[in-house]
Amino acid sequence: MASEKRQVHFIFFPAMSHGHMIPMIDMARLFASRGVKATVVTTPANVTRISKYIHRADVNILTFKYASEEAGLPEGCEHLDDIPPHLWHNLPMASQKMQEPIAQILRDHRPDCLVADMFYTWATDVAGRYNIPRLVFHGTSFFSLCLVTSISSYQLSKTVSSDSEHFGIPNLPDVIKMTRTELPDFTTNEESDTGKLFKAALESELKSYGVVVNSFYELEPAYVEHLRKEHGRKAWHIGPLSLCIKDVEEKSNRGKVATIDEHECxxxxxxxxxNSVIYISFGSSVYFSPSQLREIASALEACGHQFIWVVRSQKSSEEEPEGLLPEGFEKRTEGKGLIIRGWAPQVSILEHQAIGAFMNHSGWNSxxxxxxxxVPMVTWPMVADNFVIEKLVTEILKIGVSVGVKRLDGIKGDSIKSEAIEKALNKIMAGEEAEEMRKRGKTLAELSKRAVEEGSSYVQLDAFIEEIALYRQR
Incomplete structure (x- = not known):
C-alpha cells in the first residue's frame, strides 16, 4: 500500500455543523486507521466539540482564528448551534473569511490532499494554488447528488404550472417524480442566497479532483455509476463512516455529550x-413548534407502541421541552416511553435489538x-434534500414509509396531524409489509458491514489513497 512507502497526508476541513462535522471526523479517523496522516482543521471553539471523540485516534488537529464578527456574527459563534437562525444568512460571508487562514495552513503543511465540505466554494481554487487536489464532501448520498444535479440542470421546476403538479426527473436509472414544494429552494431560486451558494458549490465541484461519498456501492449501485458516467464525476464510496467506530464509549461521544446516561438508556x-420500540429523533438542526410536538405525543399515546423520543423545541421558543408536551403525557406513558431532552447516543440506540423503527427527518446521517x-424508517422531510432522500428510502430501497409531509417547511417542520403520524407508526411496526421492510433492512445492514470490513468501500478507500499518493509524485 502507498502508506508503506511514505505517509500520505490528508487535511479534512468540515463545515461547522454536527451533520457535516461528525461524518468528516469519522472519515479522518478511518483514514488514520489505514496509515494516512490525518489532520482536521477547525476553529478553537470547535476543538472542545471533537477532541474527546478523537483522543484515542491518531488524528491531528490544526486551528485557525475565525473572524465571526467581521462576518456579522456574534463573537464566539463558531458552530451552527451557536448562531441564531436569523443570522444564518451571514454564513456564506463567514465562509469567505476563512480563505486566507486555510491558504496559510496549506502553504505551511503542504498536504497531499484537501477534503473540504461543499459549503467552502473557494476551496478548490485555494488548494489549486499549491497543486493540492481538493475533494468535495457533500454529506449526502449518490442518489441525492444525481437527482439534485438533474433537477438543477434541466430547471425542472419551471416545467410545471403549479406547486402540487408532479414532474418526472429525466435521465435517471429509475422513474422518480416530485413536486415543486418538495424541492430544496437552491434548485428553484437561483437568485436566493442558497441558490447562489449552490451554483458556486457546483462550479467549484466541477473544477475539483472529485467527490468522496459516505455510502457503499451495494446500497445504490445504479447511482454510483450514474454520477460517474452521466455526470462525469470522479467519485469514491468509502462508507458507512459510522461503522469505523467500534468502541461503545466512542460511539456515544460523536457530536455533543449525551443528555442521558447511555447505560441507563x-x-x-x-x-x-x-423490534418493539420506536426511536424518534429529527437531527441536530430541526426544531418543532409546541403544537407539532403535541401532535406527535398524541400519536404515540394512540398507537400504543413503546418509544424513545428525543424532544427538542424551537430555538426561539422561551418554553422548555418539559412544558411543551400534553399535561400528564409522561406519567401516562411511564414505562412505555423514554423522553430524552437534548442529545442522544443515537448509534448505540439504533443498534439495540429492541428498536423496531426509526422516525426521522430523512437526513442522510440518520x-x-x-x-x-x-432498522426501517418513518420519513418526515424538513429541509434541504430530505425529500430526495425520502424517495430513496421509500421508493428505491423500500425500507420506509412516509408520514405524509407535502412541502419543505424549514427547520420547524411541516404541520402533520396525530392521525397521520399514528397511521405511519402502525404501518412500520406491524403487518406483512413491515416484515418485508425489516427483512430488506437486515440484508442492507449485513451488506454495509461487509463493505467496510473487506468489500467495496474497503477496496475503494485503498485505491483512493493510492491514487492520491501517485498524483503528488507526478
Missing part, C-alpha cells in the same frame, strides 16, 4: 422485546445509521 431497552442497524 440501554438498560431500559434491555427490558423490551425485539438514514445511513438506520440502514447500518437494519
Amino acid at each position: 440501554l438498560k431500559w431497552l434491555n427490558s423490551k422485546e425485539h 438514514v445511513l445509521e438506520s440502514i447500518t442497524a437494519g
Whole structure:
C-alpha cells in the first residue's frame, strides 16, 4: 500500500455543523486507521466539540482564528448551534473569511490532499494554488447528488404550472417524480442566497479532483455509476463512516455529550422485546413548534407502541421541552416511553435489538445509521434534500414509509396531524409489509458491514489513497 512507502497526508476541513462535522471526523479517523496522516482543521471553539471523540485516534488537529464578527456574527459563534437562525444568512460571508487562514495552513503543511465540505466554494481554487487536489464532501448520498444535479440542470421546476403538479426527473436509472414544494429552494431560486451558494458549490465541484461519498456501492449501485458516467464525476464510496467506530464509549461521544446516561438508556431497552420500540429523533438542526410536538405525543399515546423520543423545541421558543408536551403525557406513558431532552447516543440506540423503527427527518446521517442497524424508517422531510432522500428510502430501497409531509417547511417542520403520524407508526411496526421492510433492512445492514470490513468501500478507500499518493509524485 502507498502508506508503506511514505505517509500520505490528508487535511479534512468540515463545515461547522454536527451533520457535516461528525461524518468528516469519522472519515479522518478511518483514514488514520489505514496509515494516512490525518489532520482536521477547525476553529478553537470547535476543538472542545471533537477532541474527546478523537483522543484515542491518531488524528491531528490544526486551528485557525475565525473572524465571526467581521462576518456579522456574534463573537464566539463558531458552530451552527451557536448562531441564531436569523443570522444564518451571514454564513456564506463567514465562509469567505476563512480563505486566507486555510491558504496559510496549506502553504505551511503542504498536504497531499484537501477534503473540504461543499459549503467552502473557494476551496478548490485555494488548494489549486499549491497543486493540492481538493475533494468535495457533500454529506449526502449518490442518489441525492444525481437527482439534485438533474433537477438543477434541466430547471425542472419551471416545467410545471403549479406547486402540487408532479414532474418526472429525466435521465435517471429509475422513474422518480416530485413536486415543486418538495424541492430544496437552491434548485428553484437561483437568485436566493442558497441558490447562489449552490451554483458556486457546483462550479467549484466541477473544477475539483472529485467527490468522496459516505455510502457503499451495494446500497445504490445504479447511482454510483450514474454520477460517474452521466455526470462525469470522479467519485469514491468509502462508507458507512459510522461503522469505523467500534468502541461503545466512542460511539456515544460523536457530536455533543449525551443528555442521558447511555447505560441507563440501554438498560431500559434491555427490558423490551425485539423490534418493539420506536426511536424518534429529527437531527441536530430541526426544531418543532409546541403544537407539532403535541401532535406527535398524541400519536404515540394512540398507537400504543413503546418509544424513545428525543424532544427538542424551537430555538426561539422561551418554553422548555418539559412544558411543551400534553399535561400528564409522561406519567401516562411511564414505562412505555423514554423522553430524552437534548442529545442522544443515537448509534448505540439504533443498534439495540429492541428498536423496531426509526422516525426521522430523512437526513442522510440518520438514514445511513438506520440502514447500518437494519432498522426501517418513518420519513418526515424538513429541509434541504430530505425529500430526495425520502424517495430513496421509500421508493428505491423500500425500507420506509412516509408520514405524509407535502412541502419543505424549514427547520420547524411541516404541520402533520396525530392521525397521520399514528397511521405511519402502525404501518412500520406491524403487518406483512413491515416484515418485508425489516427483512430488506437486515440484508442492507449485513451488506454495509461487509463493505467496510473487506468489500467495496474497503477496496475503494485503498485505491483512493493510492491514487492520491501517485498524483503528488507526478
